[in-house]
Amino acid sequence: MARQTAGKTVSQIARDKGLKYFLISFSDLAGVSRSKLVPARAIDDMVGDGAGFAGFATHLDMTPAHPDMFAVPDTASLVQLPWKPEVGWMAANLVMDGAEVDHAPRNALRRMVGLAAGRGYRLKTGVECEYHLLSEDGADISDPRDTMAKPCYDQQALMRRYDVVSEICDAMLELGWGPYQNDHEDANGQFEMNWDYDDVLVTADRHTFFKFMVKSIAEKHGLRATFMPKPFGHITGNGCHTHASLWNEAGRKNLFHDPGGELGVSKLGYRFLGGVLNHAGALASIFNPTVNSYKRINGRVTASGATWAPNTVSYTGNNRTHMVRIPDEGRFEFRLMDGATNPYLAQAALLAAGLDGIEKETDPGKRLDINMYEVAGDAELGKLKVKRLPLNLLDALRLTGKCRMLREYLGEETVTAFLRLKEREWDDYARHLTQWERDTTLDC
């Protein structure tokens, strides 16, 4: 279904499409989708007033003393669930006491989109959401024959999961997302599906819906899908590489493209890149928001010869060993984000850092045309003037906490709320006794 409601009420659309129920859905700070299931008879009222929630019961920075929070659906985001066509899904904006909740991720992204528009810019992005298909209990990959040491693009393993992959791709075709390729990725049991890039808010809504859809269709087939950054220590983790280009406000001219620029990228593009590289350490907790995320970034190279994730703040041309790749003229591939990143906050933070780079005319430094996985040790990195990414979530959160740019762009409330949630998560993890500690410390 298109993102236009063409002047019809949602209940009229429900009659036309045979929709019996609607999910009014929002993403909390942890990226969990929360919903109410509303029968079609009540949907027009909900479109006006929103569906009520107790915000503190989700991963938002609220207490039981806060008043009701309302999720007001954005009708332009309406999607008919391809695997359950009697249900519609709408992304919602959070409101409390008649004002938008500042730290609600979709609101934060909408604010950034508005800010960019005020400067004459429109960000377009595409995301590559990798995922693993696991057995129903989540214990192992679902295909016991998928054991190749270099399984990337393995045709046999891909086709053993044809029923799931094609059902998801058919759904994207039906939704008009423009899917164009699906493959078995570098880890056993891992897949990636690509669809067309679009305006940043459209991509964030689709990213959110894609995760819901992949998990739902996998469940239908008796499997479990995970976007966990590093579900298995010895094989490649789940990234969410993000391709980005900045356009003029009308969306017709790619301002990153300059055929005369280095690798076909404009001066403006390099400043945007400079902003992202300059703030990479502070962005990491948003792009890599879980304890587990840092096992992907700092993972050992797998049998394929790469971790497929960066561990340094550097950029390059068409080379997959850096944080940023310039795969083609007029766009960047940001390779830091992982499967746990909040689809809205990731885009909002990327846009914030890029706009800051443009404003401050930040120089991204020199492009490195080397294999970064072969650079060993801090001395060599120092010679190249390249910084390391944070080694764990706590280091990353500390860098986010110190970043004035993020507070200025995303807002004090959003950054504070995110840090509070994530610091609690770190504390919880730090108190958790692991088998590794027992194995290495019992005989101390």
Ligand SMILES: [Mg+2]
């Ligand atoms: Mg990939």
